[in-house]
Amino acid sequence: MSQRQLSFVDRLLGEADTVLRTLNSRSNHATRPSPAEGHEDTELDEQQRRHVSGLMRVNHTGEVCAQALYQGQALTARLPTVRKEMEQAAREEVDHLVWCEQRLQELDSKPSLLNPLWYGTSFLLGAAAGVIGDEVSLGFVAATEERVCGHLRDHLKQLPTDDNRSRLILQEMLEDEERHGHNALEAGGVDFPTPVKDAMTAVSKVMTTSSYWV
C-alpha cells in the first residue's frame, strides 16, 4: 500500500475512534476545565430545569455536529495547514462537548437520542465541503459558526438570571466559536451568499427544535 493510501487509512481509523468517543457519553476528556468550575449551582424550579436542560441538550448536539463537521473536513482537506486548523478547532469543540454533557448531568438530564443522525449528516456535509475545496470548506465553518453564535446568544438571553453555571459555559463557548469563525475566514474561507446561509439556518432549526425535546 502506498504512503498516501496508508495515511488516508490512518485518518479513517482516527475518524472511527472519534465517532465512537463523540457518541459515547463520558469517554471524551476536556483539555480545559469547565468555566462553571468553582461556581455555585443555583436552585431551579422544575420548569426552569426542563428548559435549561433542553437548551443545553441543543448545545450539546451542536457540539456533536461540530465534531462531525471538523472531522469530515479534516479527512478531505487538501492543504495540511487547513487540516491542522480543523483538528485544533475540533479539540476545542471536545471541551464544549464535555462541558455541555457535564451540565446536562448536573441538571439530571441526558444528551439527545438523535445525535448519531446529526453526526452522520454533519460529517457528510463537512466531507463534501472539503471535497469541493478548502475555501468552501473554511467558508462552511465560518457560516456554521455564525449560526452557532446566534443560538448561543439567544440561549444566553433565555437562561434564568441566576443560572451562573450554564451562563459561564455558554459565554466561553461563544468566545471560542466567534474565534473559530473569524479564523476560518482569515484562512481564506469564502463568505457564503445569503440564500446558502438561510438554507443552513433552516436545517439548524430542525436540529435545535428536535434536540430540545428528544
Ligand SMILES: [Fe+2]
Ligand atoms: Fe463548540
Ligand SMILES: [Fe+2]
Ligand atoms: Fe467552534
